Structures are given as C-alpha cells and as structure tokens.
Amino acid sequence: MRRLVPLLLAIGCGLPDNPPVSREIRWIDAETEDLARRACYDCHSNETEWKGSHRWPVVNSIVRSDVRRARCHMNFSAWDGPNEDAWEAPEALLDGEMPLRMYVRSHEEARLTDAEIVALAEGLEATFRLDPPLPGEPCDD
Ligand code: HEC
Numbered sequence: 001m002r003r004l005v006p007l008l009l010a011i012g013c014g015l016p017d018n019p020p021v022s023r024e025i026r027w028i029d030a031e032t033e034d035l036a037r038r039a040c041y042d043c044h045s046n047e048t049e050w051k052g053s054h055r056w057p058v059v060n061s062i063v064r065s066d067v068r069r070a071r072c073h074m075n076f077s078a079w080d081g082p083n084e085d086a087w088e089a090p091e092a093l094l095d096g097e098m099p100l101r102m103y104v105r106s107h108e109e110a111r112l113t114d115a116e117i118v119a120l121a122e123g124l125e126a127t128f129r130l131d132p133p134l135p136g137e138p139c140d141d
Contacts, residue, residue, distance in 0.1 A: 012055030016064065018046045023080035026131040032123025036076065039099045039110040039120065043070035046077035066100070072139040082136025086128060090121035 027033035042048050043066055054063045071078070073085040092098040094117065104110050112120065 012052075013057055013060035015050040015054055015060075018048055018050075019077075021046050021077040023078065025076045025079040025127065028123060028127040028130050032120060032127055035112065035116055035120040035123065039112055041076065042103070042107070042110075043067050043100075044074050044076055046071070046075065066103075069139065073137075074133070079131065079133070081134065082138050083133035084135050084137045085139075086124075086133040089124045089128075093117055093121045093124070 027036070036044075048067055054060055074083050074089065075081065089098070099107075099110050099112075
C-alpha cells in the first residue's frame with residue numbers, strides 16, 4: 001500500500017470526455033448566462049472544466065460522481081432532455097444549497113455576492129419561463 005499510493009498519484013486516473021452539447025438552454029440575458037457559467041456550469045452542463053487535480057484518486061471519483069448526478073438533475077447543455085428539477089434551482093440558490101460549498105472553496109469565481117445570488121435566482125426563473133425545462137426526472141438518487 002505504501003508503494004501503491006505514490007504510484008497511483010503519479011499515474012493518476014483518467015478524465016472523462018464531456019458529452020457533446022445536444023441543445024443549449026436559451027438564456028434570457030447575458031448576465032444570467034454569465035452567472036450560471038461561473039457558478040453552475042462545471043457540474044450542470046457538458047462544458048465541465050476538468051483539471052489536473054481531478055486525476056487524483058478519491059478526488060477523481062468524488063468529482064465524477066458529483067458531475068454525473070448534477071447533470072442528471074439539471075443539464076443546461078441537454079435542454080432537449082428531461083430537466084424537471086431545474087424548477088428547484090432558484091430556491092437551491094437562495095437557500096445556499098447550490099453551488100456546493102466544497103466546490104466554491106476551490107473555485108473563487110463561483111462565489112456569488114448576495115446581489116448576484118438574487119439576480120441569478122430571478123434570471124433562472126425568467127429563463128425557465130421563456131424556455132421551460134421538459135418534464136421527467138431520470139435520476140435514481
Ligand atoms: C460542484 C458541482 C455542482 C455545482 C457547481 C452546482 N451543483 Fe447543483 N447539484 C450538484 C449535485 C451533485 C446535485 C445532486 C444532489 C443530490 O443528488 O442530492 C445537484 C443538484 C442540483 C439541483 C436538483 C435539485 C436539488 O436541489 O437537489 C438543482 C436545482 C441544482 N443542483 C442547482 C444548481 C445551481 C443553480 C447551481 C449554480 C448556482 C449549481 N447547482 C451548482 C452539484 C453541483
């Protein structure tokens with residue numbers, strides 16, 4: 001085990017390819033899109049920015065699992081698929097549930113001010129009225 005750990009760290013785990021964008025959500029305005037890209041896109045889109053640190057064992061499986069579950073609940077890059085849980089997004093933001101706290105610690109750009117949180121919550125609501133998420137909730141967790 002003592003030899004295995006540095007070996008695994010040196011080799012690292014593979015990073016997945018992002019699936020293609022099948023249909024991007026139609027944002028109501030540039031400000032909402034910009035805030036969502038800063039705070040949500042790494043998990044809730046197919047434009048995840050994979051980093052070297054995501055190759056580390058443990059980190060690799062946590063990040064893969066977060067991205068898989070996040071995309072399944074709401075994927076701004078797959079707006080032609082079921083995205084019913086998106087309606088929960090304004091509340092998740094205002095309650096401080098999203099973006100995940102652990103993520104914000106290592107992604108300064110995702111740290112939103114109170115004014116930005118309100119602007120994004122309102123912008124998401126307006127965007128969903130313009131381009132409603134399709135019904136269906138395919139996640140099993
Ligand atoms: C680091 C990854 C990550 C980021 C960044 C992130 N989320 Fe999530 N999100 C998740 C995961 C993982 C789940 C699934 C949680 C579960 O299975 O309970 C989720 C679930 C959700 C859900 C489904 C319903 C719910 O409340 O559980 C909504 C809505 C949501 N996120 C909104 C957002 C919004 C809005 C942002 C940006 C402000 C955001 N998320 C940023 C990982 C993330």
